[in-house]
Amino acid sequence: MEIIIKPKKKFSWREIAEIWDYRELLYFFTWRDIKIRYKQTAIGILWALFQPFITMVIFSIFFGNFAKMPSDGIPYPIFVFVGLLLWQFFSASLSGASNSLVGNQGIITKVYFPRLLMPISSTVTQFVDFFIASGMLVILMIYYGYLPNLAGLLILPLLLLITFLISVGGGMILAAINVKYRDVRYALPFFIQTLLFVTPVIYPSSILHKYSWILAANPMTGVIKAARSAILGGSPVNWTLLAISGAVGMAIFMVGIVVFRNTEKYFADIV
Amino acid sequence: MPIIEINNVSKKYNIAHRQRRYLALRDVIASFFQNPFRIFGGEEDFKKGEFWALKDINISINKGEIVGIIGPNGAGKSTLLKILSRITPPTKGEIRIGGKLASLLEVGTGFHPELTGRENVFFSGSILGMKKKEIEEKFDEIVSFAGVEKFIDIPVKRYSSGMSVRLAFSVAAHMDPDILVVDEVLAVGDAEFQKKSLSKMEEVTQQEDRTILFVSHNMESISRLCKRVIVLKEGKIVIDADAHTAIDRYLRSDHRTVGSRNWDNPLTAPGDESVRLLSIGLEGVEGEQKDSFELQDDIIIKVKISVTDETTPLTPFLYLYNESGEVLFSTTDELNRKYLKGEYEKKIVVPKNLLIAGIYRVGFFVWTKTVAKIRHIKEDNLLTFKVYEGPVPSVTPFYTSSYNGIIRPKLAWTTKAIHD
Numbered sequence: 202m203e204i205i206i207k208p209k210k211k212f213s214w215r216e217i218a219e220i221w222d223y224r225e226l227l228y229f230f231t232w233r234d235i236k237i238r239y240k241q242t243a244i245g246i247l248w249a250l251f252q253p254f255i256t257m258v259i260f261s262i263f264f265g266n267f268a269k270m271p272s273d274g275i276p277y278p279i280f281v282f283v284g285l286l287l288w289q290f291f292s293a294s295l296s297g298a299s300n301s302l303v304g305n306q307g308i309i310t311k312v313y314f315p316r317l318l319m320p321i322s323s324t325v326t327q328f329v330d331f332f333i334a335s336g337m338l339v340i341l342m343i344y345y346g347y348l349p350n351l352a353g354l355l356i357l358p359l360l361l362l363i364t365f366l367i368s369v370g371g372g373m374i375l376a377a378i379n380v381k382y383r384d385v386r387y388a389l390p391f392f393i394q395t396l397l398f399v400t401p402v403i404y405p406s407s408i409l410h411k412y413s414w415i416l417a418a419n420p421m422t423g424v425i426k427a428a429r430s431a432i433l434g435g436s437p438v439n440w441t442l443l444a445i446s447g448a449v450g451m452a453i454f455m456v457g458i459v460v461f462r463n464t465e466k467y468f469a470d471i472v
Numbered sequence: 473m474p475i476i477e478i479n480n481v482s483k484k485y486n487i488a489h490r491q492r493r494y495l496a497l498r499d500v501i502a503s504f505f506q507n508p509f510r511i512f513g514g515e516e517d518f519k520k521g522e523f524w525a526l527k528d529i530n531i532s533i534n535k536g537e538i539v540g541i542i543g544p545n546g547a548g549k550s551t552l553l554k555i556l557s558r559i560t561p562p563t564k565g566e567i568r569i570g571g572k573l574a575s576l577l578e579v580g581t582g583f584h585p586e587l588t589g590r591e592n593v594f595f596s597g598s599i600l601g602m603k604k605k606e607i608e609e610k611f612d613e614i615v616s617f618a619g620v621e622k623f624i625d626i627p628v629k630r631y632s633s634g635m636s637v638r639l640a641f642s643v644a645a646h647m648d649p650d651i652l653v654v655d656e657v658l659a660v661g662d663a664e665f666q667k668k669s670l671s672k673m674e675e676v677t678q679q680e681d682r683t684i685l686f687v688s689h690n691m692e693s694i695s696r697l698c699k700r701v702i703v704l705k706e707g708k709i710v711i712d713a714d715a716h717t718a719i720d721r722y723l724r725s726d727h728r729t730v731g732s733r734n735w736d737n738p739l740t741a742p743g744d745e746s747v748r749l750l751s752i753g754l755e756g757v758e759g760e761q762k763d764s765f766e767l768q769d770d771i772i773i774k775v776k777i778s779v780t781d782e783t784t785p786l787t788p789f790l791y792l793y794n795e796s797g798e799v800l801f802s803t804t805d806e807l808n809r810k811y812l813k814g815e816y817e818k819k820i821v822v823p824k825n826l827l828i829a830g831i832y833r834v835g836f837f838v839w840t841k842t843v844a845k846i847r848h849i850k851e852d853n854l855l856t857f858k859v860y861e862g863p864v865p866s867v868t869p870f871y872t873s874s875y876n877g878i879i880r881p882k883l884a885w886t887t888k889a890i891h892d
Contacts, residue, residue: 206558206567229598233584233591240586311581312599313558469560470485 216462219315226314230322235329249330250337253289257282264403273405275433276345282338283432284402284425287360290331291368291421292393297323298372299389302380302468310469317461320372324365331361338432353431356438360424360431363443366450367420370457377464380471401425417442420449473570475651475683476533476556481565483526483551483707525551527707529565535650538684540698540715542691542722544831545797547704549687553577553655556685571650571683574601578655580640585629589620589639592628596643610646617672618642638665645672651683652676656796667876673697689795691719691830723831723858730856731763738778743849746781747838750815752854754834763857767829767880771822771857775836777849779811784840784848786811790820791835791852794878800832808841825882827859828875 220227239245257278264270265277272280298320302309305319342349379385397403400421406413416422423439423446430438526548533539541549554560556567557575582599583592593614597607607614615621618638620631628636654673670693676682688694694701694715701718703711711718732753735741741748755772756762765771773790785808792800803820835852839845 204558204569204573206555206562206569208561208563208565225604226598229595229604233587233595236591237584237586308582308599310559311577312575312601314599466561469554 216315217317217458220317220321223315223318227318227322227325230318231325234323234326238326246329246333249333253282253285253334254337256285256289260285260403270404271408273407273429273435275429275435276347279338279341279345279347279433280405280429281403282341283429284400286331286334286338287364287425287428288397288400288402288421289334290327290361291364292397293330294324294327294365294368295371295375295393296389297327298369299375299379299385301372302376303383303386316465316468317373317458320369320376320461324369324372327368328361342432347433349432350434353434353438356427356431359443359447360428363420363424363447363450366454367424367446370450370453370455373457373461374453377461380464380468396421417445418449420446420453422446474532475535475570476531476685477568478529478531478556479566479568481526481529481552481555481562481567482524483548483555483560484563485523485525486521524707526555526562529707529709531702531709531712533683533685535571535683536681537700538686538698540694540701540718541685541687541704542689542694542701542719543704543710544795546706548707549704550577550655551707552704553653553685553687556653569651572601573651573653574647574649575653576600576644576647576655577653579637579644583628583636583640586627588627589615589624589631593624593639593643596640597647600644600647601649602647606648614642614646615639617645617668634665641665641669645669645676650681651685653685655687656689670696689830691723695719723829723860729763729831729858730854731761733854734776741778742851743777743838746779746784746840747786747811747848748778748780749836749838749849749851750776750778752776752834752836754855754857763855765857765859767827767859767861768824770824771827771859773820773822773834773855775818775820776815777818777838778815779813782810782813784846785809786838786848787841788818789837789839791837792822793833793835793852795831795833798878800827800878826879828877828880829859829861831856831858 239248242248244251260281261278265272265281270277301319301323302316309316309319375385375389396419399416400419401416402425406416406422406426409416423442423444427438427443427446430436529548529552531539541552543549551560553575554577555562556569556573557577559575559577580596582596584595587595590611593611594604594607597614598604615624618635618641620635620639623631623635628639631639673693674697676684684697686694686698698715701711701713701715701722702709703718703722711721713721732751734751734753735749738748738750741750743749752773752775754762754765755774756765757770757772775788775790777788779786787804787807787809789802789804791802794800805818833853834855834857836849836854837847837851838849839847
């Protein structure tokens with residue numbers, strides 16, 4: 202085994218393979234984050250249930266009840282909950298990944314490992330919350346007497362993969378910027394909030410009528426729409442839209458890796 | 473074939489990065505509006521702030537060698553270790569490493585206070601490059617070396633600081649790499665544990681084929697562990713020799729000591745309208761100027777100040793730092809005393825048989841302590857001197873002494889035979 206240390210050149214794909222060698226550390230990072238996430242909280246992991254649940258209740262009261270938001274013929278609470286489930290996975294992953302380098306600077310300045318592990322593991326951690334909150338969806342669907350479309354559920358891993366690509370990709374770009382410009386910390390919550398309104402979480406994209414194509418550029422649109430079709434039925438999965446989401450997600454991921462790798466060399470010097 | 477080959481390695485830092493923790497995007501935007509064309513000519517601005525932490529370093533280390541790296545603060549030792557550990561890339565040059573390298577730049581990397589001792593052993597071990605299986609195998613050994621068996625399943629935040637440091641060191645000490653890179657980590661824990669860790673390090677170093685690079689300010693442990701010593705100064709290698717010769721030459725090279733300082737122009741002397749520092753210097757008992765002292769010499773420090781404000785109460789403080797930058801002690805004669813206008817000379821005697829062999833730095837401060845602290849003189853790097861052992865340093869190399877610790881006071885010992 203020989204290691205050669207040289208001035209960092211531009212990005213090479215071969216280095217991505219290194220992640221595989223470090224998979225055990227990836228597991229440990231994720232394991233640690235899950236362990237400490239809800240330490241010293243009174244209700245612990247229940248937070249993963251409360252957040253989407255309370256948000257769903259409030260949205261149902263104000264948007265569903267008072268504003269009479271259309272929901273494609275599905276009871277508004279489960280309509281919005283499916284959207285929230287994926288949305289919260291996306292937004293928590295994005296902000297977790299953006300802070301992953303700065304939050305672990307003590308480790309980054311002392312030990313070598315592929316830095317890509319940090320945004321990836323912080324996103325993987327969010328799966329736990331996602332699966333716990335999914336349990337709540339099952340209860341809601343039983344309550345409303347909605348049988349899931351079992352064949353449709355097979356599409357879920359694909360949807361999660363696309364969401365994963367989008368949030369890790371975006372997270373890598375933001376994490377790299379965050380190392381140099383801490384503005385990210387302040388801009389991101391605002392950015393995420395804004396994104397919520399251009400994603401059909403609270404409303405169906407049908408309310409934009411002929412302008413609904415605008416939303417297609419947002420990769421989360423295809424994912425959330427496909428999730429609703431698959432889980433709740435009603436309309437068939439819009440594969441074109443989902444393909445666009447997948448392509449955009451992949452592009453964000455690629456750009457993320459390249460940006461991240463090209464700025465990685467500075468991390469230890471300036472965090 | 474050497475196991476580590478460092479060829480012409482240089483490392484450049486931009487001072488701007490070193491001074492400011494981080495930029496805000498708004499600064500960049502603001503500077504763009506101040507001078508929109510600078511975005512094209514930005515390269516030159518950058519070059520002004522360049523700082524070469526390492527310059528053309530060439531080292532070749534064979535398998536099984538134990539190499540110590542010493543040098544004054546800022547010589548580039550830590551940068552070299554960081555490059556070897558792949559934490560930061562070199563700006564120029566190339567390093568070839570022919571084996572598994574583990575680096576130990578800090579005790580307790582990755583320790584999280586909320587995790588239990590057991591969980592921290594696994595996480596920290598994994599961060600340091602151990603496989604899960606390896607940690608499992610060595611787990612009992614790690615825990616018993618640290619002596620925390622009873623507490624292994626409670627969160628580390630409930631540990632005493634000594635306990636967590638011991639556990640952290642223990643994890644690191646049980647790594648099994650071909651090459652180990654260590655940065656001054658032995659000075660942890662209480663005296664007993666330090667001794668234990670030093671002998672653990674000796675045990676580790678005696679294993680065949682283990683190559684070790686070791687940075688320390690502690691000449692004692694360097695000379696105990698290393699056979700070869702490299703001295704860095706201002707980013708360059710100045711000495712590369714066997715431990716004995718290198719440490720001797722390093723401590724006896726007098727270009728580093730500053731025995732006296734004085735300021736001719738009272739207006740530019742350190743201080744303010746109330747008081748200024750005129751001179752500071754070191755002397756031996758016969759009044760001769762000196763910058764190196766034997767253990768058995770009194771060290772006399774003379775400080776001249778000029779007081780121009782009779783109403784301000786002044787408190788002078790002399791600080792002595794050791795080579796690691798720790799304050800060894802601070803001392804004063806009188807708190808908040810008012811002085812009549814004029815010049816004063818203060819004489820401070822650091823008694824013989826107090827300091828241990830090494831290099832020391834003198835700082836001098838004058839402040840007024842009211843509700844807030846007003847600092848008139850604040851100089852933390854005025855003089856540098858060294859203390860050595862033995863009447864003739866070359867005949868009795870001091871660093872082979874068996875004393876441990878950061879000072880070496882001569883205390884009153886008596887022995888009484890006990891008869892029943």
